[in-house]
Amino acid sequence: MTTKIRIATTSLAGCFGCHMSLLDLDERLVPLADLVEFDRSPITDIEHCTNCDIGLIEGGVCNSENVHVLREFRKNCKILVAVGACAITGGLPAMRNFIPLEECLAEAYIHGIGVENAQIPNDPELPLLLDKVRPLHEVVKIDYFLPGCPPSAEVFWTFLNDLIAGREPSLPYESVHYD
Amino acid sequence: MTKTIRIDGNTVPFEEGQTIIEAATAAGIYIPHLCHHPEFTPHGSCKLCTVNVNGRNCSACTFPAMEGQEVLNNSQELQADRQKITQMLFVEGNHFCPSCEKTGNCQLQAVAYHLNMLDSHFPHFYAHRELDASHAEVLIDHNRCIFCTLCVRASQEHDGKEVFAIAGRGINKHLIVNAESGLLKDTDLEATDKAAHICPTGAILIKHTGYQVPIGERIYDHQHIDQVSLAAEQNK
Ligand code: SF4
Numbered sequence: 001m002t003t004k005i006r007i008a009t010t011s012l013a014g015c016f017g018c019h020m021s022l023l024d025l026d027e028r029l030v031p032l033a034d035l036v037e038f039d040r041s042p043i044t045d046i047e048h049c050t051n052c053d054i055g056l057i058e059g060g061v062c063n064s065e066n067v068h069v070l071r072e073f074r075k076n077c078k079i080l081v082a083v084g085a086c087a088i089t090g091g092l093p094a095m096r097n098f099i100p101l102e103e104c105l106a107e108a109y110i111h112g113i114g115v116e117n118a119q120i121p122n123d124p125e126l127p128l129l130l131d132k133v134r135p136l137h138e139v140v141k142i143d144y145f146l147p148g149c150p151p152s153a154e155v156f157w158t159f160l161n162d163l164i165a166g167r168e169p170s171l172p173y174e175s176v177h178y179d
Numbered sequence: 180m181t182k183t184i185r186i187d188g189n190t191v192p193f194e195e196g197q198t199i200i201e202a203a204t205a206a207g208i209y210i211p212h213l214c215h216h217p218e219f220t221p222h223g224s225c226k227l228c229t230v231n232v233n234g235r236n237c238s239a240c241t242f243p244a245m246e247g248q249e250v251l252n253n254s255q256e257l258q259a260d261r262q263k264i265t266q267m268l269f270v271e272g273n274h275f276c277p278s279c280e281k282t283g284n285c286q287l288q289a290v291a292y293h294l295n296m297l298d299s300h301f302p303h304f305y306a307h308r309e310l311d312a313s314h315a316e317v318l319i320d321h322n323r324c325i326f327c328t329l330c331v332r333a334s335q336e337h338d339g340k341e342v343f344a345i346a347g348r349g350i351n352k353h354l355i356v357n358a359e360s361g362l363l364k365d366t367d368l369e370a371t372d373k374a375a376h377i378c379p380t381g382a383i384l385i386k387h388t389g390y391q392v393p394i395g396e397r398i399y400d401h402q403h404i405d406q407v408s409l410a411a412e413q414n415k
């Protein structure tokens with residue numbers, strides 16, 4: 001039996017849209033599962049990644065936990081891929097970068113419509129927010145980028161097949177988009 | 180005898196007074212550009228049209244064509260330089276394409292696709308820029324302005340007005356409008372002005388027209404900017 005390609009995935013400051021798009025591979029997930037196995041991923045519930053070939057990361061970096069997870073992926077994945085607009089540019093979560101953090105928190109937890117028992121969450125278990133949301137490449141070295149909000153299932157399919165076959169991945173014009 | 184230059188080894192005729200980009204366009208050769216527009220005085224600011232002429236880089240939109248020039252346009256090195264320039268344009272402003280009305284019809288985005296730009300490479304500035312929604316029909320989102328001055332030139336040279344100007348230098352450069360209040364509503368801009376329609380990005384938008392064309396039917400969904408641009412500019 002040949003060893004399967006090990007893939008880890010995670011969502012940092014993302015909306016899980018990129019993961020949903022990966023699942024849009026639908027019946028193609030079956031042949032994919034013959035070639036790959038999933039390590040740490042929302043699909044498996046494995047908590048930490050070890051010894052992976054490919055790490056797919058959705059979302060930018062918005063808090064201290066995101067930084068730790070991103071570094072764990074970099075350490076344990078031979079090839080690290082920034083998946084989607086948020087991972088590549090910070091994306092829509094980075095639109096908070098123009099508003100002071102304190103104002104963001106106050107808007108969400110104190111002055112927001114329908115807020116009851118208003119207080120800013122401060123449980124020590126909660127990761128601290130960074131002052132700005134950052135794209136992945138500003139924190140660790142990223143090997144490949146899959147643009148799109150989200151990238152289509154076609155993009156995942158082309159990219160993973162190229163990579164698994166040992167080809168330099170290349171996306172056709174029509175599947176590269178930033179929206 | 181017609182005078183000629185050579186672009187990537189192809190002989191291209193030109194008329195006295197033409198720039199390299201004008202000669203190229205007439206011959207059906209696309210040179211990437213954003214601040215160049217065939218109807219207006221060249222500005223030479225975006226540097227996307229950088230070509231190599233007899234061993235030196237220069238802007239094809241401002242450089243006159245001259246007998247015997249050897250021009251490199253579509254080289255791997257120049258395309259890589261242009262990709263870096265485009266990445267700088269992206270990180271200098273705030274381009275959240277998924278929330279931009281211009282997406283799919285945007286020249287900045289289309290040039291980036293054409294150059295196969297998959298990432299922004301540089302750290303993002305996340306510069307704080309304002310939105311001017313004061314005008315009833317036209318909106319300015321400064322986050323997406325690349326200072327190409329096309330709106331400035333269109334207002335002056337076509338509309339016979341002075342609605343826009345660029346103020347400040349370097350990192351403090353910004354677009355201003357001709358009103359004491361600094362608001363678009365207090366200028367004489369009308370939605371029918373050429374200046375309101377010329378922006379290559381989503382910085383100047385006509386209100387109430389967003390997202391009317393579905394995904395899949397937008398200008399650059401299936402067509403590269405080189406085809407679109409040549410088709411539009413050869414008829415000028
Ligand atoms: S102006 Fe163009 S590049 Fe900028 S956000 Fe809008 S679509 Fe994207």
Ligand code: SF4
Nearest residue numbers: 324325327328330378
């Ligand atoms: S608003 Fe648009 S046309 Fe005017 S300078 Fe900025 S990018 Fe160019």
Ligand code: FES
Nearest residue numbers: 212225226228240
């Ligand atoms: S098109 Fe020549 S510098 Fe912008």
